[in-house]
Amino acid sequence: MRPIPASVRDPLREVLLDRQESRVPFTRAQPASVLLPLVDRGGEAHIWLIKRTETMSSHRGQVAFPGGKRDPDDRNSMVTAVREAHEELGFDPAVVEVIGRLDDVPTTTGFVITPYVGWLRDDVPARPNAGEIARAFCVPLAPFVWTPPRPQFFRGKGLTRIVPSWIVDGEVVWGATARIMGTFSALVRDVVRRHGL
16 A cells, blocks of 8 residues: 655645635534644654543543543643643643644534644654553554545444444544544545645
C-alpha cells in the first residue's frame, strides 16, 4: 500500500486553513473536542489512536482519538483538544502544532465533537493515563486513506446497526471516530493526488 509521506503536512495545513468547516450548534448537546495527532515516522505520516477502558462512563472500550468534554476553564474547543491529548496520552502541548479544524460531528450520545488535526513536532512516546486508556497505538495513516471503510454489524441498546469501520492493528475503528476519519482521509487523499506526493 502506498504510504502517505510526512511531506503532506504543509499542503494539508493550507487546505485546512482555506476550507470552511461545518459547525453544529450545541443547543442541548454537550461540546467536546478531539485531536488527531499525526507524527512523522521514517518519512511516513502516522496517527495516534486510543482504546478507552471498560470502566469509562461513556464510549467504554471504543477506539477513539484523544479528547473529551469541554471544561469551563477551556478558552475554546482547540484548548480542550490539546488539553485532553496531554491528560490522556501525556503529549506536552509544546510539541503539538494544531494545523486545522474539521467538521463538527454530532453523536447519538449527546455530544457535538469538534475535531482538530495536530502534528507532533517530535516523535515522543505516549504515556497513557491508565485510568482512562486501555491502549494507545500509533499506526500508518495510509490504510485509512487508501482503503474504504467496511460495513460492520453492531448491537447495542436493543438495536442492530450497520456502520462503516476500519480494522487497524487488531482494533475496530467505528462510530464518530470513523466518521471523523472518513472526512479527514478524503481531504488527505485529495491533497496527495493534487500535489503528486
